[in-house]
Amino acid sequence: MKRYFDAENGNRIHWDELAEVHAESYDYRELIKGGHVMDSIQTGEVGEVRNKSLLHLQCHIGTDTLSWARLGANVTGVDISPVSLKVARRLAKKADLTARFIESSIYDLPDKLDGSFDIVYTSIGVLCWLSDLSAWAGIIRRYLKPGGFFYLMESHPFLWVFDDETEGLTVRYPYFHREAPNEWPADYPDYSDSDYAVKTPSWEWQWTIGDILNALVENDLKIDFFHEHNVIPWKALPSMIKGDNGFWRLPEEMDKLPLMFSLRAH
Numbered sequence: 001m002k003r004y005f006d007a008e009n010g011n012r013i014h015w016d017e018l019a020e021v022h023a024e025s026y027d028y029r030e031l032i033k034g035g036h037v038m039d040s041i042q043t044g045e046v047g048e049v050r051n052k053s054l055l056h057l058q059c060h061i062g063t064d065t066l067s068w069a070r071l072g073a074n075v076t077g078v079d080i081s082p083v084s085l086k087v088a089r090r091l092a093k094k095a096d097l098t099a100r101f102i103e104s105s106i107y108d109l110p111d112k113l114d115g116s117f118d119i120v121y122t123s124i125g126v127l128c129w130l131s132d133l134s135a136w137a138g139i140i141r142r143y144l145k146p147g148g149f150f151y152l153m154e155s156h157p158f159l160w161v162f163d164d165e166t167e168g169l170t171v172r173y174p175y176f177h178r179e180a181p182n183e184w185p186a187d188y189p190d191y192s193d194s195d196y197a198v199k200t201p202s203w204e205w206q207w208t209i210g211d212i213l214n215a216l217v218e219n220d221l222k223i224d225f226f227h228e229h230n231v232i233p234w235k236a237l238p239s240m241i242k243g244d245n246g247f248w249r250l251p252e253e254m255d256k257l258p259l260m261f262s263l264r265a266h
């Protein structure tokens with residue numbers, strides 16, 4: 001298995017820093033008021049979760065985990081960042097919801113969690129932190145009950161070839177995977193609070209659509225659907241505009257590209 005412990009540890013420090021920022025900047029008012037913050041694409045595609053057991057990989061501060069709890073699932077969230085989980089537990093209390101949160105790198109999860117789940121779920125901003133997608137898919141398979149399903153919604157890897165510092169669509173980064181991580185130095189605006197300058201570096205991997213599908217297929221997961229979307233939940237490129245539904249998209253003259261994908265597998 002390809003594991004980069006220095007990068008993993010650096011990313012944990014990075015996410016510990018951002019968890020406190022996101023505790024202020026994520027909009028989770030609906031959770032506190034008795035509602036949820038899950039978007040309509042995911043509620044539609046995941047379907048009824050009431051009384052189902054749901055394992056959320058890379059749950060960050062738990063806003064999505066707790067949304068599934070609000071919709072009736074019995075939830076377990078996993079994340080490598082202890083500060084993220086501290087915020088998630090605090091939020092669960094405020095929202096009066098029951099959830100179990102486990103601190104672990106997903107690769108180490110079998111040492112910390114037994115059992116299996118009706119739904120294994122993960123979404124948005126997750127795959128770029130992983131050095132080994134085959135190991136990731138093996139973990140998903142390990143935790144799926146027979147008859148259960150895996151659901152993923154993620155930014156489209158094609159989006160990441162474009163320059164994120166200039167207007168328009170200029171190809172700047174490679175589409176294809178490289179084994180060594182790409183180091184992002186600190187001092188850029190956080191994606192959810194543009195007034196906050198990120199202080200810690202991070203290490204990321206690009207994965208192609210082929211890499212993602214093959215990792216699942218090679219671990220015996222069968223794809224039920226694969227959808228591509230022209231919207232994304234945050235302003236990933238400077239030219240993007242916000243629509244009425246809360247999602248961001250490219251302006252009309254550039255609106256010809258996939259920005260996000262979702263898939264279900266069993």
Ligand SMILES: C[S@@+](CC[C@H](N)C(=O)[O-])C[C@H]1O[C@@H](n2cnc3c(N)ncnc32)[C@H](O)[C@@H]1O
Pocket residue numbers: 008011012015016057058059060061062063064078079080081084104105106107123124125126129130
């Ligand atoms: C963008 S966030 C999660 C996305 C979630 N949709 C959100 O916005 O709240 C990415 C999360 O992945 C976690 N993470 C990164 N590497 C991990 C690993 N190896 N194992 C478990 N969690 C990891 C980080 O700590 C962070 O909380």
